[in-house]
Amino acid sequence: MEDQNKEPKKEEVLEMKFDPNTIEHLGVKMYSTLPPIIAEIVSNSYDAEAKKVDIILSDNKKNKSITITDNGHGMTFSEINSNFLRIGRNRRVDNNSQESKNKLRFVIGKKGIGKLSFFGISDRIEVLTVSEELENKFILDWNKIKNLGNDEEHYKPEIVHQDSKVSKPNGTSITLYNIERKTNFDPDSIAYSLAKSFQVFDEEEFDVTIFHNSLDNKTVIENKLIYKNINELKSWEFPIHKDRSPKTYYCEDVITGKIILSKETVPHNMKGVSLFSRNKLVNEYEFYDLSATSHGYSYLTGWLNVDYIDLFEKDVISTNRRSLNWETDETKELRSYLASVISSIYNESKKIKEQFKIKDFEDETGEPIDSWVEALPSHEKSLAKKMVTSIINSEGIDKSKSTELVKFVKDSFQFEAFKELASDIDSSDVKDVHKVLGLLKEWKHIEAREMYKIAQVRLEAIKKFKEHIDDDAKEVPTMHNFLKEFPWILDPRMMEFKDEITYSQLLKEKFGEVKLDEDDRRIDFLCLKFGQGHFIVELKRPGKIISAADLDQGMSYVSFLEAHINNEFGNKVFCYIIGKKLSSDPLAIKKANSYKQSNDVYFKSYADLLQDALSYHKEFIDKYEEFS
Structure with a gap:
């Protein structure tokens, strides 16, 4: 008769039970990248009710390794056999519960094959686990698993030590050795991938941190990483x-x-x-x-x-x-x-994006998107509105591009040639953004050709301007008449201007007898009106060096002319003094900077005017050649 008081025989071996082909198909072949493998281990830690998980990436040595340590409830020797080493175990069915061991969480693991993923990147896995002050450590060797005979059913992992008495808290540490990887680990990329795989990283009692080669180089995983x-x-x-x-x-x-x-x-x-x-x-x-x-x-x-x-x-x-x-x-x-x-949501989002584009245009331009449309004649208003609507409603055009295109349409409606070109499009075609974009592209070619012609004419003028500078031409009448004919050399914006002869005469009457540092000198003024500004241009000969006294006199011109201009609408007076170069006298340099900052008097050299004119008009020619 069997002795009823005899203690049951203590387990002395660990066994992994599986079909040998299972690991090949579900481990090595299914998991070949790092993030999903780490995700499986993190999943196990979560189900083990761990509050803290550390992922340690080591690639500063010849053999790369990864260690994942948690402070979950760990495993006893018996649980290693019945739970961890049992392939295909459904813990929810076995435990007849959807909850973790101490009912703190709903478990997220289910199929019981995640552990096979380890062999996707590592051929040697070391598992160390502590439960109830007993520590067990064992090794899984992929090469030995591969060499099992066809009639072999059970793989027996190598036990390093069994049920060693320790004074350690519960937890499990899994280390993957011999990771064949040419590049170093990227902790940010791994953190991002884990954030895509789980929604648990913002839970109050579940912290996961990645350490790369040292405890100082750490990355905390948060749910928001995926959408940052x-x-x-x-x-x-x-x-x-x-x-x-x-x-x-x-x-x-x-x-x-x-x-x-x-x-x-x-x-x-x-x-x-x-x-x-x-x-x-x-x-x-x-x-x-x-x-x-x-x-x-x-x-x-x-x-x-x-x-x-x-x-x-x-x-x-x-x-x-x-x-x-x-x-x-x-x-x-x-x-x-x-x-x-x-x-x-998609249908609702279309309207939201349209409003977003409209707001972006209005924020950038400071005016309602339809304000310029309303000012057009009725037969043009409908066409302009349809073109703007087509651009705004197009899903393939983002807000910055739509703002740019609407501004381009707005500016182009100033030209009769553009309106004639646009009127050739059938009204139904205007609703098609591709037709509108085709029109704008064609107009850009036309505009570029026109600017090219203008640039060619202007380059001839610039060439003549250079000749006058080289010859040290007199300010009167040579430079005076030349800049009066071609004011865009002074400022590229001056396409059209009003010659303020009255103001020029006033300045000559007031300052005609002024004596500066130049003998036998005639004072000459070119007064131009452009936009809301009045520009006084005092011309010196191309060889004249501008002194502090010249700059002070420029400020006198500004003050005098402002007193004679109706400033009800806030008109501003600017003075340009044109000469060879600014004196190296510190006082002249200080005054030049001060007057420039106050937006009153500017010194410009003939060389600067020449270079600026060349640069500005070269852009038009380059643009046309680009279109061509």
């Missing part, structure tokens, strides 16, 4: 449309989360909505049967939590957690709901 570069225009918080939500299972708010409308197009791999169940990714970004061919969908991203799918009788989560099984009645209902919601 998304410039949000508007967002929709869930639950919404509760009357159309899928059937309620165990949670009051069936679907939670957030869909975001970005101000710019989102990265390609983030277009659409991702799905999470129990804070773990179950479906990557997509639009769920929508024919999302419109460019406007490129501005939508976000995530939704569909925790209730974990309670389906049939498992609908794929092994790699990239996509759900959409062939069941429950998931078809979910897919239909998602498509309907995203479609509604």
Whole structure:
């Protein structure tokens, strides 16, 4: 008769039970990149009720390694065999519970094959775990697993020590050795990938930190990492449309989360909505049967939590957690709901983006987008409005480009040639942004050709101007008459101006007898009106060096003329003194800087005028050649 008081024999071996091909197919071949492998270990730590997880990346030595340590409840020797080394174990079925060991969390692991992922990048895995002050350490060797015979069923990991008595807190540490990787680890990239895989990093009692080669070089993982570069225009918080939500299972708010409308197009791999169940990714970004061919969908991203799918009788989560099984009645209902919601948000987002573009234009220009349209004759107003509407409504044109195009249309409507060109487009075609863009492109060619012709004429004038400088031509009448004919050499904006002969005469009468540092000198003034400004141009000979006294006299001209101008509308008087160069006298330099800052008197050399004119008009010719 067997002795009833005899203690049961203590386990002395560890065994991993599996079909030898399982690891090859579900481990090495399915997991070949770092982030999903680390994600599997983090998932185990979360289910083990860990409050802190440290991921230590080591690549400063020949053999790279990764150690992931948590302060979860650890494993006993028996639990290693029955839980960790048992491939395909569904902990929820075994424990008849959806909750973790101490019922602190809903578990997120399910299939029991995540541990096989380790062999996707490492051939030697060391596991050290402490539970109830007993420490166990063992090694999994991929090369030995591969060499198992065909009739071999059980792989026996190497036990380093068993049930060693220790005074350590509970927890588990897993180290992956011999990682074959040419490049160094990128902690930021890994943190970003983990943030895409889980929604648990903002929980109050779950902190995950990455350390790269030292404790000083650390990266804290947060949920917001995934959307930190998304410039949000508007967002929709869930639950919404509760009357159309899928059937309620165990949670009051069936679907939670957030869909975001970005101000710019989102990265390609983030277009659409991702799905999470129990804070773990179950479906990557997509639009769920929508024919999302419109460019406007490129501005939508976000995530939704569909925790209730974990309670389906049939498992609908794929092994790699990239996509759900959409062939069941429950998931078809979910897919239909998602498509309907995203479609509604897309339609709403079109109007929001249009208003955003309009506001951007008005903020940049300081005027309502239609103000210039309303000032046009009635037959032109309709055409201009349709062109602006076409640009604003186009989903393929972002806000900065739409503002640029609307401003271009506004400026182009000043030219009869443009209006004639635009009127040739059928009214229905104006609604087509491609026709509008084609028109603008054609007009740019025409405009460039016209500017090219103007530039050619002006280059001839610039050439003549250089000859006058080289010959040290007299200020009167040579330079006076030349700059009066070609005032754009003084300022490229001066296409048209009013010659203020009266003011020129007033200055000559007032200052005709002024004696400065030059003998036998005639004072000459060229007074121009451009916009709201009056420009006094006092010409010196091309060889004249400008002194402090010349600058002071310029300020006298400004003061005198301002007293004789009706300044009811805030007209400003500027004085340009043109000569060879500014004196090196410190007083002259100080006065030149002071008068320039007060926006009253400016010194310009003939050499500067020549160089500026060449540079300005070269741009027109270069632009035309670019179009050609």
